Amino acid sequence: MQVLTGNRTAVGSPAIAARGLTKRFGPITAVDDLSFEVAPGRVTGFVGPNGAGKSTALRMVLGLVEPDAGTASVLGFPYRSTDRPARTIGAILEVQSFHPLRSGRNHLRVLAAASGIAPERVDEVLAAVGLGEAANRKAGGYSLGMRQRLGLAAALLGEPSVLVLDEPANGLDPHGIRWLRETLRTFAGDGKAVLVSSHLLSEMAQMADDVIVIDRGRLRYQGSVADLTKAGAESLEDVFLELTDEEGIR
Numbered sequence: 001m002q003v004l005t006g007n008r009t010a011v012g013s014p015a016i017a018a019r020g021l022t023k024r025f026g027p028i029t030a031v032d033d034l035s036f037e038v039a040p041g042r043v044t045g046f047v048g049p050n051g052a053g054k055s056t057a058l059r060m061v062l063g064l065v066e067p068d069a070g071t072a073s074v075l076g077f078p079y080r081s082t083d084r085p086a087r088t089i090g091a092i093l094e095v096q097s098f099h100p101l102r103s104g105r106n107h108l109r110v111l112a113a114a115s116g117i118a119p120e121r122v123d124e125v126l127a128a129v130g131l132g133e134a135a136n137r138k139a140g141g142y143s144l145g146m147r148q149r150l151g152l153a154a155a156l157l158g159e160p161s162v163l164v165l166d167e168p169a170n171g172l173d174p175h176g177i178r179w180l181r182e183t184l185r186t187f188a189g190d191g192k193a194v195l196v197s198s199h200l201l202s203e204m205a206q207m208a209d210d211v212i213v214i215d216r217g218r219l220r221y222q223g224s225v226a227d228l229t230k231a232g233a234e235s236l237e238d239v240f241l242e243l244t245d246e247e248g249i250r
Contacts, residue, residue, distance in 0.1 A: 013073070013075060013076030014037040014038060014039055014040070015038045015039060015040045015074070015075060015161070015162050015192075015193030016036075016037065016038035016061060016072070016073070016074055016162065016164075016193065016195055017036075017037050017038075017072070017073045017076075018034055018035055018036050018037075018057065018060075018061060018070065018071075018072045019035050019070055019071050019072070020033050020034070020035055020069055020070035020071070021033070021034040021035070021057060021060050021067050021069070021070035021071075021072060022034070022067060022068050022069040022070050022217075023053075023056050023057075023060060023065060023067050023068055023217075024068055029216075029217055030053045030056040030217055031053040031056050031057050031060065031067075031217040032053075032216070032217035032218045033069075033070070033218065034053070034057055034070070034214065034217060034218065034219055035070075035219065036212050036219060036222050037222075038162075038193050038194075038195045038210075039193065039210070040161075040191055040192060040193045041188055041189070041191045041192070041193070042188055042193060042194070042209040042210055043184050043185060043188045043194040043196065043207055043208045043209050043210075044193070044194065044195050044196070044208060044209065044210040044211065044212060045196060045197075045198065045204040045207065045208035045210070045211040045212065045225075045236075046058070046195055046196065046197040046198075046211075046212050046214075047197065047198065047199075047201065047204060047211060047212070047213055047214075047236075047240060048213060048214040048215050048220075048244065049215060049244050050199075051216075052214050052215050052216060052217065052244070053214060053216070053217035054166070054197045054214060055093065055166055055197075056217075057214070057217075058091075058093060058164055058166055058195075058197065059093065060072055061074065061079065061164065061195075062079055062089070062091055062093075062164065063078065063079045063080040064093075074088060074089055074162055075088060075161060075162065084158070085115075085158075086115040086117065086157060086158030086160065087115075087158040087159060087160060087161075088158075088160055088161060088162065089160050089161070089162040089163070089164060090154070090155030090156055090157070090158060090160040090162070090163050090164075091155055091163070091164040091165070092148075092151045092152060092154075092155050092164075092165045092166060092168055093164075093166045094166065094167075098139035098140065098142075098147070098150070099139065099140075100138060100139060100140025100141075101138055101140060102138065102139055103135065103136045103137060103138055103139065104126065104131055104134060104135050104136075104137065104139050104142065104146075104150050104153075105122060105123070105126060105135040105136060107139055107150065107154075108122040108125065108126065108150075108153060108154060108157065109122050111154055111157060112157055115157065115158055117157055117158055121157055121159075122157070123135070125153040125154075125156045125157055126153055128153070128156065128183075129149040129150070129152050129153045129156070129183075130149060130179065131146065131149050131150060131153065134146060143171065144170065144171030145171040145172045145173060145176050147171070148168055148169075148170060148171050148172060148176075149176075151168070152165075152168060152180075152183075160192075161192050161193065162192065162193045162194075162195070163184070163187060163192070163193070163194045163195070163196070164195045164196075165184075165194070165195070165196040165197070166196075166197050167197055167198055167199070168180060168196060168198075169198055169200055169203060177200075177203060180207075181203065181206060181207045184196065184207060185207065188209070196208070201235075201236050201237045201240055202235075202236075202237065204225075204236055205225060205235065205236040205237075208225055209224060209225060209226075210222070210223065210224050210225065211223070211224075211225055211228075211236065213239070213240060213243050213244070215243065215244040220243040220244065221239065221243055
């Protein structure tokens, strides 16, 4: 297999690879010697209790937080080194803030122009996330679920090979959650990779091919959801509760 980043290639690389990631904030160790991989063509769930270090780990993968130790790569290279970031990875790390008087369409047009993406792509992603009819409405009037959809549209603008999503189902109704599940599985079905964090364990069990469980910044489990069933686990929730420290931060 050959994967691309910018004008360079990495042969046989996972879509995302973390090796020994560690991050401390004063006396608190948020991420502790964390290693994991995300494979292309798969949806990988990233789960853990509140305060487990998920968001910090995702930010280190994206080069937004400098690790105290360890490395992270996307398609074989540090994300910061790619010369076409929007075409390599699309990310939602929180519900994005938008200029309240700017329409959803104009918000995406600004992002597209900044990344050298053809303006025609804006209407394509608006349609893909179900915001075509609301494209000219002011983003300040969007519901939380609509803002999540607009954030996903922004992540998809560059037709990336990898998606990294932090709690993308927040604010979505049951129809929206089902739509998100189908959208991400279709994305992965094209040979691309998805890393998605969520507290909705029942949804992760339906959406994800693989799962990474962390607690207090440390890896507790990595493997396929199917293997959990083969091992006799009744549900992903049961595995989660068994592997995570109930005395940890919630």
